[in-house]
Amino acid sequence: MCAVPIGPQHSHLADIQDHRLLCTCRSCYLLFTDGGASHGHYRSVPDRYRANAGFALSAAQWDAMGIPVNLAFLFYQSDQGRYVAFYPSPGGATESLLDLTAWNEVVAGDPQLQELLPDVEAVLLRRLDGGFECHLVPIDACYELVGIVRQYWEGFAGGEDVWRRIDEFFAGVQERGRG
Ligand SMILES: [Zn+2]
Structure with missing residues (x-):
């Protein structure tokens, strides 16, 4: 700058x-x-991290977003006037085709998501067995995750090293959300 x-x-x-x-x-x-x-x-880009414990997303709604890995981030892009969805991949941040109807329903039912600032704050999602971990984070945190995946992903499934680093990343996000 x-x-x-x-x-x-x-x-x-x-x-x-x-x-x-x-x-x-x-x-x-x-x-x-x-x-x-x-x-x-x-x-x-603000510096606030918040856990979203009340977040609800069905498996069908997730599937409709067309995200091939169990990680994604979404944010409101103001010049497009809509939400966009990305996922980290070995090639960088990849935009997904998003079923806006499904996602807008999720946002409409979740007051915490409605407080998200456009362009600079994102919904960070990790799919776990039986549910989703949801954090409201600065957009640069999402690109930190993209960087981890880009740098350490190996082969088809990523390998142990990258998933250990992803676990550490999410533990850090969780910690900051409590603070
Ligand atoms: Zn300066």
């Missing part, structure tokens, strides 16, 4: 128009926290 050097721990801005994340220094980050400074071009 600017020429100030930043460390490995830093904030991010979402570029709403170009659909990408920018690494920022703290001053730049604070410029865009209200979303108004750039007429909506940039928005600071």
Whole structure:
């Protein structure tokens, strides 16, 4: 964003128009926290993590989203005026065709999902035996997960190493959601 050097721990801005994340220094980050400074071009990615214990999704609704792995994230993309769904794959974040009807029904019945900020916060889902783990997270956390999958996935099923790292990632997300 600017020429100030930043460390490995830093904030991010979402570029709403170009659909990408920018690494920022703290001053730049604070410029865009209200979303108004750039007429909506940039928005600071907030730092709040929340567990969504009341989340309900049926196996049929999940299947309708066409996600081939047990991980996904969804967020409201304001310039498209709709939710988009992505899943991590060895090739990076892959967009899925989303059955909007099914997902909009899920959102309509879940007050916590309705509090999600467009473009910068996401619903992170992990399918488990008999249900779903659901977290409301900053969008950059989803791309951290994408990075783990991209870097460590091996073969068809990913291999032990990547799933251990994914478990660690979700344990960290859970911890932050409690804090
Ligand atoms: Zn800066």
